[in-house]
Amino acid sequence: MRVCTIGTGYVGLVTGACLAHIGHDVICVDNNPEKVELMKSGHSPIYEPGLSEIMKSAMAANRLQFTTDLGAGIAHGEILFIAVGTPPLPNGSSDTQYVEAVAKGIGQHLNGEYKVIVNKSTVPIGSGDWVKMLVLDGVSERTKQPLLVGGGDSTHAPEQFTPQFDVVSNPEFLREGSAIYDTLNPDRIVLGSNNQQAIDLMLQLYAPIIDRKYAEDTSLPPVSVLATDLGSAEMIKYAANAFLATKISFINEIANICERVGADVTQVSKGIGLDSRIGNKFLNAGIGWGGSCFPKDLAALIHTGADYGYDARLLKAAVSVNQQQRTLVIQKLQTSLKILKGKTIGLLGLTFKPDTDDLRDAPALDIIHILIELGAKVKAYDPIISPQSSTNPYLANVNLVDSPQTLATDSDALVLMTEWSEFQEIDYPHLAGLMRSPIVVDCRNFLSPIKLSESGFNHIGIGC
Ligand code: UDX
Ligand code: UDX
Numbered sequence: 319m320r321v322c323t324i325g326t327g328y329v330g331l332v333t334g335a336c337l338a339h340i341g342h343d344v345i346c347v348d349n350n351p352e353k354v355e356l357m358k359s360g361h362s363p364i365y366e367p368g369l370s371e372i373m374k375s376a377m378a379a380n381r382l383q384f385t386t387d388l389g390a391g392i393a394h395g396e397i398l399f400i401a402v403g404t405p406p407l408p409n410g411s412s413d414t415q416y417v418e419a420v421a422k423g424i425g426q427h428l429n430g431e432y433k434v435i436v437n438k439s440t441v442p443i444g445s446g447d448w449v450k451m452l453v454l455d456g457v458s459e460r461t462k463q464p465l466l467v468g469g470g471d472s473t474h475a476p477e478q479f480t481p482q483f484d485v486v487s488n489p490e491f492l493r494e495g496s497a498i499y500d501t502l503n504p505d506r507i508v509l510g511s512n513n514q515q516a517i518d519l520m521l522q523l524y525a526p527i528i529d530r531k532y533a534e535d536t537s538l539p540p541v542s543v544l545a546t547d548l549g550s551a552e553m554i555k556y557a558a559n560a561f562l563a564t565k566i567s568f569i570n571e572i573a574n575i576c577e578r579v580g581a582d583v584t585q586v587s588k589g590i591g592l593d594s595r596i597g598n599k600f601l602n603a604g605i606g607w608g609g610s611c612f613p614k615d616l617a618a619l620i621h622t623g624a625d626y627g628y629d630a631r632l633l634k635a636a637v638s639v640n641q642q643q644r645t646l647v648i649q650k651l652q653t654s655l656k657i658l659k660g661k662t663i664g665l666l667g668l669t670f671k672p673d674t675d676d677l678r679d680a681p682a683l684d685i686i687h688i689l690i691e692l693g694a695k696v697k698a699y700d701p702i703i704s705p706q707s708s709t710n711p712y713l714a715n716v717n718l719v720d721s722p723q724t725l726a727t728d729s730d731a732l733v734l735m736t737e738w739s740e741f742q743e744i745d746y747p748h749l750a751g752l753m754r755s756p757i758v759v760d761c762r763n764f765l766s767p768i769k770l771s772e773s774g775f776n777h778i779g780i781g782c
Pocket of ligand 1: 324325326327328329330347348349350353401402403404405416419420438439440441490610611
């Protein structure tokens with residue numbers, strides 16, 4: 319089928335590339351010319367394992383193109399994905415200006431062919447109807463006539479352009495670092511629309527994925543598809559992220575109690591995770607969640623509740639527990655080193671999770687800010703964020719080094735921020751000898767306390 323994805327961030331580019339990979343004819347549109355040029359040369363502007371490979375093969379098969387020309391993309395696609403950013407505003411609500419611009423742009427370029435407009439970006443609940451209105455605004459701006467929708471005296475109405483489209487909410491559940499896998503092996507596909515024709519086209523689009531044709535395990539039963547109304551589909555996205563974030567804050571709250579009573583949260587997590595009603599995923603205590611989704615989606619959901627007179631106390635508590643975890647790490651450093659002023663702290667990992675280059679709301683950024691405020695010197699080593707590559711202003715005062723050995727040299731403590739698998743392979747006995755004081759605060763309980771203490775380190779975990 320002919321597809322257009324608008325916005326080539328983590329979601330738009332992955333969605334476009336995967337749909338081309340499974341056989342569709344895709345044009346990806348982005349308003350950033352540098353990004354488009356980069357993608358035309360087969361390179362991905364984001365780090366996502368496996369993405370550039372499927373981009374290159376889909377481009378070679380002539381099924382994936384990139385352009386800044388929104389009109390060309392819209393003319394091409396019978397399915398149009400809106401996947402532009404919806405970043406949080408200071409008050410927690412979503413900044414939907416980009417969705418507005420794109421929805422109106424679509425209205426201005428509709429060509430009479432029936433199209434399905436898909437909300438892939440996480441948009442505030444109740445946006446489906448709002449996007450439809452914006453598209454119609456775009457149409458009427460183009461025809462410069464007041465658009466008669468429904469009633470109106472058609473006998474005298476001037477030649478009207480009757481747009482043929484429906485809006486579908488199709489929330490994404492991609493985790494950064496495993497976005498390709500998650501797209502081709504979804505637990506479920508959620509479709510929100512009150513129009514069966516639109517639902518049927520989406521089922522046709524996703525058929526190869528539903529039938530597990532590109533799955534890691536092709537023998538699995540077909541993917542569950544939930545077709546529901548627009549508002550419920552939008553709420554499913556927020557509720558899923560809010561639950562996962564709350565689950566993490568729950569185990570962090572338990573970790574904080576474990577520390578006081580001498581229990582080991584990694585054991586507690588294992589023990590409760592064996593209950594099938596709880597499950598063992600998203601129960602890793604540590605410095606908590608960051609990234610471009612959980613913080614944004616919880617803030618938006620809390621804000622939506624407030625807009626309708628509901629105080630989301632549980633969700634607010636999940637957010638405040640999460641924020642507190644970050645200060646906890648500083649307290650642990652102060653307990654070990656007493657005064658941090660003048661001390662050198664080395665951060666192992668900067669990104670908000672492994673296998674991504676995304677620093678958005680990474681806990682490391684807050685830790686850096688607090689350490690600098692306290693007068694400490696901060697060094698950092700990250701497998702993806704190299705000294706040359708980083709232009710992030712938050713890292714301006716950080717001495718980015720190119721190896722764990724350089725990081726450890728003359729440092730007073732290490733802080734493991736991100737559980738990159740290569741951090742298991744480091745020669746810790748050697749590192750201990752390079753440090754002023756061999757202390758490591760393990761913010762992800764990722765390293766073996768026994769192995770680290772045998773290496774000469776004072777290993778400090780979270781909740782254990
Ligand atoms: C986005 C949404 O922010 C998030 O709500 C949703 O959950 C997933 O999709 P992401 O893909 O990370 O997340 O967005 P981002 O990385 O900000 O990329 C958006 C892209 O859209 C950028 O490449 C930007 O250049 C492009 N864009 C933005 C347009 O093409 N047109 C616009 O008008 C605005
Ligand atoms: C999340 C959702 O998982 C995904 O479904 C949604 O589409 C987008 O948001 P993402 O933010 O990319 O994906 O990463 P995820 O793996 O969910 O981790 C989110 C944060 O939680 C990370 O900072 C991670 O370090 C943290 N985390 C995760 C924990 O602290 N403990 C855990 O047990 C799991």
